[in-house]
Amino acid sequence: xxxxxxxxxxxxxxxxxxxxxxxxxxxxxxxxxxxxxxxxxxxxxxxxxxxxxxxxxxxxxxxxxxxxxxxxxxxxxxxxxxxxxxxxxxxxxxxxxxxxxxxxxxxxxxxxxxxxxxxxxxxxxxxxxxxxxxxxxxxxxxxxxxxxxxxxxxxxxxxxxxxxxxxxxxxxxxxxxxxxxxxxxxxxxxxxxxxxxxxxxxxxxxxxxxxxxxxxxxxxxxxxxxxxxxxxxxxxxxxxxxxxxxxxxxxxxxxxxxxxxxx
Amino acid sequence: xxxxxxxxxxxxxxxxxxxxxxxxxxxxxxxxxxxxxxxxxxxxxxxxxxxxxxxxxxxxxxxxxxxxxxxxxxxxxxxxxxxxxxxxxxxxxxxxxxxxxxxxxxxxxxxxxxxxxxxxxxxxxxxxxxxxxxxxxxxxxxxxxxxxxxxxxxxxxxxxxxxxxxxxxxxxxxxxxxxxxxxxxxxx
Numbered sequence: 001x002x003x004x005x006x007x008x009x010x011x012x013x014x015x016x017x018x019x020x021x022x023x024x025x026x027x028x029x030x031x032x033x034x035x036x037x038x039x040x041x042x043x044x045x046x047x048x049x050x051x052x053x054x055x056x057x058x059x060x061x062x063x064x065x066x067x068x069x070x071x072x073x074x075x076x077x078x079x080x081x082x083x084x085x086x087x088x089x090x091x092x093x094x095x096x097x098x099x100x101x102x103x104x105x106x107x108x109x110x111x112x113x114x115x116x117x118x119x120x121x122x123x124x125x126x127x128x129x130x131x132x133x134x135x136x137x138x139x140x141x142x143x144x145x146x147x148x149x150x151x152x153x154x155x156x157x158x159x160x161x162x163x164x165x166x167x168x169x170x171x172x173x174x175x176x177x178x179x180x181x182x183x184x185x186x187x188x189x190x191x192x193x194x195x196x197x198x199x200x201x202x203x204x205x206x207x208x209x210x211x212x213x214x215x216x217x218x219x220x221x222x223x224x225x226x227x228x229x230x231x232x233x234x235x236x237x238x239x240x241x242x243x244x245x246x247x248x249x250x251x252x253x254x255x256x257x258x259x260x261x262x263x
Numbered sequence: 264x265x266x267x268x269x270x271x272x273x274x275x276x277x278x279x280x281x282x283x284x285x286x287x288x289x290x291x292x293x294x295x296x297x298x299x300x301x302x303x304x305x306x307x308x309x310x311x312x313x314x315x316x317x318x319x320x321x322x323x324x325x326x327x328x329x330x331x332x333x334x335x336x337x338x339x340x341x342x343x344x345x346x347x348x349x350x351x352x353x354x355x356x357x358x359x360x361x362x363x364x365x366x367x368x369x370x371x372x373x374x375x376x377x378x379x380x381x382x383x384x385x386x387x388x389x390x391x392x393x394x395x396x397x398x399x400x401x402x403x404x405x406x407x408x409x410x411x412x413x414x415x416x417x418x419x420x421x422x423x424x425x426x427x428x429x430x431x432x433x434x435x436x437x438x439x440x441x442x443x444x445x446x447x448x449x450x451x
Contacts (some may be wrong), residue, residue, distance in 0.1 A: 033415060036408040036433065043403045058441040076442035088405070090442030095407065109405045120405065223441050 035092060038120035039131055039249070040109040046084035047206045053079045054169075054228040062219030070219070078225075085238040086111045112238055119240055128240040131249045155183040166200060168209045169228045173200040193217070204230075266292055389437055389446035392419070404437045404445060419447070 056078050062070045077089040092105045108121040116133040163175030175198065182193040193216055200210040207225075214220045240246060264285045269292055286293050410431050437446040 032412065034410040036410055038408065039406045041403055041405045041437075056441040058443050060443065072443070074442040076440060078440065088440055088442075090405075090438060092407065092409070093442075095409070095436055095438070095444045107405075107407060111403075221443075 033092070033095070035105040035107070035122070035124075037127075037129060038107045038109070038122065039129055040111060040118035040120045042118065042134055043086065043111045043113075046111075046113045047080065048084040049082055050205050051080055051082045051232040052205055052228055052230050053077075053233050054225045056223060056225055058221065058223045060219060060221040079233045079237055081235065081238065082232050084113050087233075087237050110238055110240075119246075121240065121244065126241075126244045128244045128246045129249060130240075130246050155186045157181045157183070163198070163200075168200055168202075169225060171202040171204060171209050171228065173202050173209050175200045270295075389435075389448045391446045392444050403440050407436045407438050409434055409436060416449070 054077075056076045058072075058074050058076075060070075060072045064070070074091065074093060076091075077087075079087040086109075088109045090107055090109070092107070106123055108119075108123065110117075110119040110121065112118070113133065118131045118133060120129040120131075121127075122129075157180070159179045159181075161177050161179075163177055165172060165174050167173070177196065177198045179197075180195045182189065182195075184190065184192050187193075195215040196213070198210075198212040199208045201207070202209045205225075205228075208223075209225045209228075211223045212220070213222075264281045266285075266289060269282060269285045269289075286296055410433050412431055416432065433450045434447050435450065436444045439445050
């Protein structure tokens with residue numbers, strides 16, 4: 001009987017401990033996605049002397065072949081100080097189908113080139129996953145085909161045109177439109193496929209304020225920076241909040257991939 | 264030699280000069296070679312050198328049989344009290360693993376050197392999502408790890424096998440600065 005009681009206590013303790021941490025994937029039935037953790041990636045560059053606070057709002061619409069439409073929106077609160085530290089507060093809702101029904105979880109990513117650290121903050125579990133600062137990620141791959149010709153064996157042309165200047169969110173921006181055309185028949189397409197990216201870039205913030213992308217295969221996406229304030233934000237925003245447990249990961253778990261989009 | 268042949272680890276024993284020549288002529292492969300920390304090409308050479316070595320006959324069949332047996336046992340419903348003892352033992356093991364820190368906070372490290380556009384085809388590379396199309400080349404990305412119902416895979420438009428008892432899968436998602444998912448890879 002004594003032995004049975006000991007086993008029962010151990011099982012209860014094990015159950016309690018198990019309940020405090022998510023089980024490994026594949027165990028049990030999930031009715032919606034569950035957040036397991038996060039890691040801040042290395043920024044490709046550090047921008048100093050251009051502090052701001054704002055909201056990056058993205059709307060994405062995809063029309064399917066049967067006329068159905070998939071519409072997604074996401075808002076990320078972004079902050080940068082004059083030293084180049086950055087903070088991004090994102091909701092898992094932006095993961096779309098990967099977070100359907102479980103999008104309330106927030107994750108905060110911090111890049112601190114001054115302290116030399118990156119953090120992913122989980123406000124629910126109060127955990128800060130710290131990853132090493134390995135220097136700004138560089139993009140060594142240049143997207144081919146800007147001048148047209150064959151890219152990856154695909155016949156396509158690229159045109160770039162200036163759209164002049166415009167004031168957006170109180171910021172002076174320069175517009176550029178890049179049109180990539182995949183020739184008819186290049187990938188089995190009956191007619192040419194055009195991908196258009198329109199970007200309005202603020203030299204003051206050194207980032208786009210408005211970006212519109214359209215691709216008949218993936219739909220239309222509009223990303224807009226709103227609620228912009230150019231005041232230097234509080235340094236506290238770039239620190240791990242009190243009460244958070246810092247988990248140190250000396251080596252980054254993932255490397256910032258080389259971009260292959262349209263610049 | 265084309266790009267596919269260059270990165271094909273099971274390719275024939277081409278002269279090393281051919282690889283060097285391709286690397287010199289192809290900026291994309293040169294960039295990927297640099298990004299890979301030279302590991303992949305060395306692995307390719309190692310694979311080529313070990314091409315003549317093969318596992319003893321029957322090993323594959325034995326492994327498959329063991330896998331099926333294990334798979335079948337776990338999928339069978341419990342019929343007697345032994346299941347409860349097994350569950351208790353599993354809980355104890357899990358609890359001890361937690362207390363001793365044996366449960367790693369991260370899965371094994373796998374270099375993610377796949378461009379967001381998914382132009383690489385290496386095993387366990389990230390798969391670009393429609394939202395990634397046309398994203399800026401210089402945008403920053405972060406990583407979020409989630410556990411998903413298998414139904415979420417289907418919702419992405421990715422075929423999910425009906426086989427298997429696992430009701431959920433673990434995935435790593437690359438997230439753009441706007442919080443939208445750019446690419447995903449499944450870990451189990």
